[in-house]
Amino acid sequence: MTERTHEVHLHDPQTLYRHWEESQWNPWDIDLSVDQRQWADLEDRSLVSFVLGSLMVAEERITTKFSGLVGAEGSEEEVTFLATQQVDEARHMQFYARFQDEVVAEPTVIAAHVQRARALVSPAFQTIFDDKLVAAHERLRANPSDLGAKIAFVTIYHLILEGTLGLTTFEFATRFMTREGLLPGFVAGYSKIHHDEHRHIGYGIWFLRKAVLEDDSMGDVVRGTLRDLLPAVAESLTPPPGADASALGASADELRAFALDGLTRRLTIVGVPLNTL
Numbered sequence: 589m590t591e592r593t594h595e596v597h598l599h600d601p602q603t604l605y606r607h608w609e610e611s612q613w614n615p616w617d618i619d620l621s622v623d624q625r626q627w628a629d630l631e632d633r634s635l636v637s638f639v640l641g642s643l644m645v646a647e648e649r650i651t652t653k654f655s656g657l658v659g660a661e662g663s664e665e666e667v668t669f670l671a672t673q674q675v676d677e678a679r680h681m682q683f684y685a686r687f688q689d690e691v692v693a694e695p696t697v698i699a700a701h702v703q704r705a706r707a708l709v710s711p712a713f714q715t716i717f718d719d720k721l722v723a724a725h726e727r728l729r730a731n732p733s734d735l736g737a738k739i740a741f742v743t744i745y746h747l748i749l750e751g752t753l754g755l756t757t758f759e760f761a762t763r764f765m766t767r768e769g770l771l772p773g774f775v776a777g778y779s780k781i782h783h784d785e786h787r788h789i790g791y792g793i794w795f796l797r798k799a800v801l802e803d804d805s806m807g808d809v810v811r812g813t814l815r816d817l818l819p820a821v822a823e824s825l826t827p828p829p830g831a832d833a834s835a836l837g838a839s840a841d842e843l844r845a846f847a848l849d850g851l852t853r854r855l856t857i858v859g860v861p862l863n864t865l
């Protein structure tokens with residue numbers, strides 16, 4: 589079943605679940621042989637290492653700080669869909685870890701890859717993934733029937749981490765790698781991940797829109813969560829000191845404009861336009 593209001597076209601969790609059943613992929617089916625050869629010859633690895641490291645750390649957080657949402661109060665269809673998202677996130681983490689094992693570093697456990705990659709991420713990144721996400725997840729786990737806690741969590745996770753940071757990183761990282769003919773196996777896996785992410789973001793927008801439609805005051809929960817998070821989000825979209833940002837072929841302003849444009853569109857659909865923040 590699909591919900592249509594004006595021009596908004598959102599899939600409900602049951603439809604998203606059916607899409608998941610048709611979208612299975614295996615991280616070990618992706619050929620990384622060209623990536624291995626390219627990595628060995630790559631002179632300046634700083635920008636690519638930063639992107640790969642950030643994704644490794646983010647996906648670990650996103651995988652291990654999700655179960656509270658699966659356990660939160662919701663319909664059987666919603667819980668079923670969220671269980672598939674939990675599997676997707678684990679699969680994404682496994683793909684990034686396989687890439688670390690076979691291309692970037694010596695094979696080791698995921699925790700060791702994450703720990704090494706953590707040296708690359710910014711303080712703003714830590715604020716978002718270690719402080720804000722973890723706190724929202726703990727709150728939801730402690731109060732599975734608290735709708736406000738669920739809305740705050742989905743705002744951070746689906747709207748900001750996946751819908752704003754995730755889509756922006758994908759757009760510019762794959763644009764750069766494709767233009768340079770770099771790491772085709774990574775781009776193939778990341779594109780599969782991106783396809784999954786659209787389903788996840790679709791759920792988040794469906795859920796937030798429904799919650800705000802049913803109770804106007806829930807819009808204030810979305811607003812408060814965003815106000816608290818957006819400074820760190822803007823900061824995290826700035827390339828790290830030392831990395832040659834011009835190599836990316838896009839300025840920090842372009843990155844922010846892309847992120848803001850998507851967020852503006854999604855907030856309008858949710859019913860909490862950006863100018864009401």
Ligand SMILES: [Fe+2]
Pocket residue numbers: 647650676677680781785
């Ligand atoms: Fe993911």
Ligand SMILES: [Fe+2]
Pocket residue numbers: 677750784785788
């Ligand atoms: Fe996701």
